Amino acid sequence: MAKERAGTTSLAMPxxxxxxxxxxxxxxxxxxxEAAGYDITPVQFAALDALAHNPDIDQKGLAKLxxxxxxxxxxxxxxxxxxxxxxxxxxPQDKRARVLALTEEGKTVLAKLLPVVMALQKDILPGLDDDEYRQFxxxxxKVTSLASAEEGPSP
Incomplete structure (x- = not known):
């Protein structure tokens, strides 16, 4: 009986x-x-949060972020x-580019969603202690940074 190595079955592959x-x-x-009363997807939330930290960014820059x-x-x-x-x-600098900004409603929604999204982070990785969580x-x-560097700029 050969002992299977970790990661060799498809269910254990990265x-x-x-x-x-x-x-x-x-x-x-x-x-x-949804329980908080919002209809926002993870990528929509990421876009709102990135816009809050990068006001007047263009669409190309936000896509990369x-x-x-x-x-x-x-x-x-x-x-x-x-x-x-x-x-x-x-x-105003480049008529081909679109500059993006949160509306007042966007700022309000983001402010209400931030605590909800922060609170759910540990629930995404249940069972990990604090050290394991930080290690993860x-x-x-590290892996996403390396992958992003290999991908190059967004199309």
């Missing part, structure tokens, strides 16, 4: 485990945000604009 973590993360996010291609981000921004949370206007964050940050 790709599968990352996909499962994404499912858990998305499920927890949606349930908590939230790791989405410009076309996908365009759809996300369209939905946020329809909800009255984001304002898109033509850049460090490893995940």
């Amino acid at each position: 790709g599968h485990l990352i996909r499962r973590l994404h499912q858990v993360s998305t499920m927890v996010f949606h349930s908590r945000v 939230v790791a989405k291609d410009r076309a996908t981000l365009g759809s996300v921004l369209e939905r946020l604009e329809q909800k009255g949370l984001v304002d898109r206007r033509i850049s 964050i460090a490893l995940a940050s």
Whole structure:
């Protein structure tokens, strides 16, 4: 009987485990945000939060920050604009670029959602003690930083 090495079955491979973590993360996010009375997706939240920290950024810059291609981000921004949370206007410096900003409603929604999203972070990784949690964050940050560097700029 050969003993299987960890990571050799498809269910123990990094790709599968990352996909499962994404499912858990998305499920927890949606349930908590919906319970708080909001209809915001994780990528919409990421865009709102990035805009709060980078006012008047253009769509290309925001796409890079939230790791989405410009076309996908365009759809996300369209939905946020329809909800009255984001304002898109033509850049005075470059007529081809769109400058983005949170509306007052966007700032209010983000302020109300931040504590909800912060509180759910530990629930995404249940069973980890504080050291394991910090180690997971460090490893995940390292891997995503390396992957981002290899990808190059957003299309």
